[in-house]
Amino acid sequence: MTFQRFLLRRALMVIPLMIGVVFITFMLVRIGGLDPVGRLAGPTATQAEFDSIRNNLGLDQPLWKQFSIYLGNVVRGDLGESWLSNRSVLTDIKERAVISLELLFWGVGIGALVGVPVGLRAAFRPNGRFDQFTRVLSLFGFSIPTYWLALVMIFVFFYLLGWSPPAIGRMSLLVTPPDMITGSYLIDGVLTARWDAARSAASQLILPVICLAIVSAAPIIKQTRAIAIEVLSSDTVRYAHACGLPERNVRKLVLRNSAVPILTYIGTEVTGLVGTMSLIEYVFAWGGLGQYGLNAIISGDFTAVQGYVLVLAVFSVLVFIVIDFVVYLIEPRSELS
Amino acid sequence: MTLLKVEDLHTHFISRDLDNQICIAKALNGVSFSLEAGRVLGIVGETGAGKSLTAQSIVGLLRPPAKIVAGSVRFEGRELTDMPDAELNRIRGNNIAMVVQNPRTSLDPLTRVGDQLVRLHQIHSGGPKTASHKRALEMMEAVGLPDPESRAKSWPHELSGGMAQRVLLAMALMNSPKLLIADEPTTGLDVTVQAQILDLLRSLVARFDMATLIITHDLGVVAHFCNDIAVMFGGSIVETGSVRDVFAAPAHPYTRNLIAATPERFQMGRAKALGGQPPDLYNLPSGCVLQSRCAYATELCQTTVRNAEVAEGHFALCHYAGRLEEQPAVKINA
Numbered sequence: 247m248t249f250q251r252f253l254l255r256r257a258l259m260v261i262p263l264m265i266g267v268v269f270i271t272f273m274l275v276r277i278g279g280l281d282p283v284g285r286l287a288g289p290t291a292t293q294a295e296f297d298s299i300r301n302n303l304g305l306d307q308p309l310w311k312q313f314s315i316y317l318g319n320v321v322r323g324d325l326g327e328s329w330l331s332n333r334s335v336l337t338d339i340k341e342r343a344v345i346s347l348e349l350l351f352w353g354v355g356i357g358a359l360v361g362v363p364v365g366l367r368a369a370f371r372p373n374g375r376f377d378q379f380t381r382v383l384s385l386f387g388f389s390i391p392t393y394w395l396a397l398v399m400i401f402v403f404f405y406l407l408g409w410s411p412p413a414i415g416r417m418s419l420l421v422t423p424p425d426m427i428t429g430s431y432l433i434d435g436v437l438t439a440r441w442d443a444a445r446s447a448a449s450q451l452i453l454p455v456i457c458l459a460i461v462s463a464a465p466i467i468k469q470t471r472a473i474a475i476e477v478l479s480s481d482t483v484r485y486a487h488a489c490g491l492p493e494r495n496v497r498k499l500v501l502r503n504s505a506v507p508i509l510t511y512i513g514t515e516v517t518g519l520v521g522t523m524s525l526i527e528y529v530f531a532w533g534g535l536g537q538y539g540l541n542a543i544i545s546g547d548f549t550a551v552q553g554y555v556l557v558l559a560v561f562s563v564l565v566f567i568v569i570d571f572v573v574y575l576i577e578p579r580s581e582l583s
Numbered sequence: 584m585t586l587l588k589v590e591d592l593h594t595h596f597i598s599r600d601l602d603n604q605i606c607i608a609k610a611l612n613g614v615s616f617s618l619e620a621g622r623v624l625g626i627v628g629e630t631g632a633g634k635s636l637t638a639q640s641i642v643g644l645l646r647p648p649a650k651i652v653a654g655s656v657r658f659e660g661r662e663l664t665d666m667p668d669a670e671l672n673r674i675r676g677n678n679i680a681m682v683v684q685n686p687r688t689s690l691d692p693l694t695r696v697g698d699q700l701v702r703l704h705q706i707h708s709g710g711p712k713t714a715s716h717k718r719a720l721e722m723m724e725a726v727g728l729p730d731p732e733s734r735a736k737s738w739p740h741e742l743s744g745g746m747a748q749r750v751l752l753a754m755a756l757m758n759s760p761k762l763l764i765a766d767e768p769t770t771g772l773d774v775t776v777q778a779q780i781l782d783l784l785r786s787l788v789a790r791f792d793m794a795t796l797i798i799t800h801d802l803g804v805v806a807h808f809c810n811d812i813a814v815m816f817g818g819s820i821v822e823t824g825s826v827r828d829v830f831a832a833p834a835h836p837y838t839r840n841l842i843a844a845t846p847e848r849f850q851m852g853r854a855k856a857l858g859g860q861p862p863d864l865y866n867l868p869s870g871c872v873l874q875s876r877c878a879y880a881t882e883l884c885q886t887t888v889r890n891a892e893v894a895e896g897h898f899a900l901c902h903y904a905g906r907l908e909e910q911p912a913v914k915i916n917a
């Protein structure tokens with residue numbers, strides 16, 4: 247199957263899923279007890295003002311009608327305007343998505359770069375000293391609450407040691423952000439040769455990235471270890487030993503046969519980091535999508551919440567398409583399914 | 584020189600239980616046999632008897648908690664039990680080839696069949712790649728895989744069970760082994776395919792002149808295929824000898840039952856059908872391992888049994904070997 251056809255089939259499969267996601271978030275937001283009208287109107291509003299706001303927002307229409315209008319807009323690529331800021335939700339999300347993706351990329355990237363080799367090494371000698379040591383470490387990574395870890399890191403590295411800049415967002419207040427190209431200060435700084443901006447962006451990134459790396463590495467270590475141990479005890483590896491394959495070749499075999507399940511796991515993990523991302527962004531005042539979503543939920547900004555959830559769903563689907571494709575590259579025997 | 588000589592091999596599973604007490608499962612208890620070049624030895628026995636474990640112990644494929652605690656395995660005069668892995672790796676897949684039970688899951692799923700054959704040849708025999716490639720095609724031809732050129736390009740998951748087993752046979756032949764160990768090579772295949780694979784195996788053994796150790800549940804396979812037989816029970820070889828001798832005059836009660844329990848064509852006695860629990864390896868009785876299941880057992884059977892030679896080259900591990908008929912009347916499992 248060609249890649250184009252694969253993409254097409256995937257897209258067709260995804261459409262009903264997306265409609266479902268839109269429907270469920272739409273309904274959940276509305277029955278969730280959030281009251282945007284009260285917030286917009288303020289404490290001194292009269293009943294008439296209430297009614298007119300409700301009418302403006304279309305909240306007096308029956309639910310099915312509200313939904314069909316919204317769905318029609320979404321299909322045309324219009325996620326509506328935020329009721330609180332009157333800004334276009336899609337524009338807001340686009341800007342912030344890059345910011346969050348940058349953090350996610352470095353955090354999970356480093357988490358995987360550390361976690362996968364560590365997990366493999368632990369698997370090659372289960373219950374050995376290294377394995378026991380990493381088990382304690384990853385238990386720590388599992389049990390630590392994300393926001394607490396973030397706060398402690400700020401306390402230690404900014405307040406006590408002074409090694410890192412204050413957690414006030416993505417760039418020092420003293421540096422002018424570079425011209426916008428991609429939306430990532432680091433990349434834009436490098437592209438426009440604004441080294442001061444790139445350096446400031448990088449040093450702001452360090453703490454939240456480490457924080458995310460720690461939180462995401464723990465499950466990666468655990469899964470990688472489990473996957474590799476399973477491969478090590480498989481018929482394939484047994485037979486490889488029986489054929490006298492040298493240790494080096496056997497390790498390569500184990501690596502190749504573990505790659506796909508590990509990758510798939512990392513993909514699942516990435517799509518499941520939504521909550522973690524929101525917390526880290528909040529603590530570090532990151533201003534990305536996670537923080538945006540959290541704010542939208544807290545303030546009952548219906549259109550923003552709906553847009554946020556929809557974008558997350560699209561993101562998950564994209565991640566899995568990418569993984570399918572990478573698996574296809576690693577594992578030529580598999581069909582794109 | 585004897586090609587393979589296994590002497591008094593003891594393999595145990597050593598683990599710790601919840602109270603951190605050491606537990607020992609005595610899975611092999613003094614296995615001895617030898618195999619001359621060009622001979623075919625069949626090991627039979629019920630499930631759990633230790634047949635596969637014997638094969639794994641020979642080629643050093645035990646995994647913890649299994650461990651050889653005593654005994655020796657000599658292959659061409661070299662001791663294998665204390666050989667370092669790197670050196671063993673030069674023998675495995677090369678001088679000693681193995682054919683295993685689950686061919687489809689045993690092949691590397693991410694490598695084309697032909698490449699696996701070439702890789703195996705390169706690792707052990709070296710030489711130019713083109714020569715390995717040529718050899719791979721020859722061996723695929725020899726094991727009766729149609730159209731080797733295109734088969735070499737298939738992935739393991741595209742093969743049927745029978746074809747995969749043929750590929751494993753081709754793998755085994757790649758480096759012209761002196762000893763072939765086949766652990767239940769036909770279990771899990773269709774009955775008709777089983778027969779084909781066995782016929783193929785037999786012709787290959789003759790053609791390539793390999794000593795062969797074949798592990799099976801099936802006495803029929805032994806009768807048609809092997810020169811010698813070793814009957815295993817509870818981690819011991821209870822009877823061994825040439826196939827002709829053992830089938831004509833089984834000297835051990837267990838062998839008699841085994842033969843009686845197989846279809847008529849092998850039926851030579853009228854002993855009771857097989858039955859009963861396998862012995863508890865963590866807690867073996869003193870004396871004969873069969874005593875709780877043996878119709879001939881007496882008090883004497885609780886004492887250490889020695890291998891008795893009932894005829895030349897025909898041994899049985901029983902106090903009453905060779906004189907079961909005249910065995911005294913004090914039976915305890917009557």
Ligand SMILES: Nc1ncnc2c1ncn2[C@@H]1O[C@H](COP(=O)(O)OP(=O)(O)OP(=O)(O)O)[C@@H](O)[C@H]1O
Pocket residue numbers: 596608610628629630631632633634635636637648800864
């Ligand atoms: N980890 C373990 N701990 C204790 N005993 C074990 C362990 N693994 C296997 N055994 C025992 O070792 C014995 C020998 O097993 P083996 O696989 O050699 O049997 P087998 O004769 O090949 O049987 P089958 O015909 O089913 O293949 C069995 O009784 C089994 O219960």
Ligand code: SF4
Pocket residue numbers: 835836837871872873874875877878879880881884888900901902903904
């Ligand atoms: S030694 Fe005794 S128990 Fe064991 S097989 Fe012989 S007669 Fe039976």
Ligand SMILES: [Mg+2]
Pocket residue numbers: 634635636766767
């Ligand atoms: Mg077995």
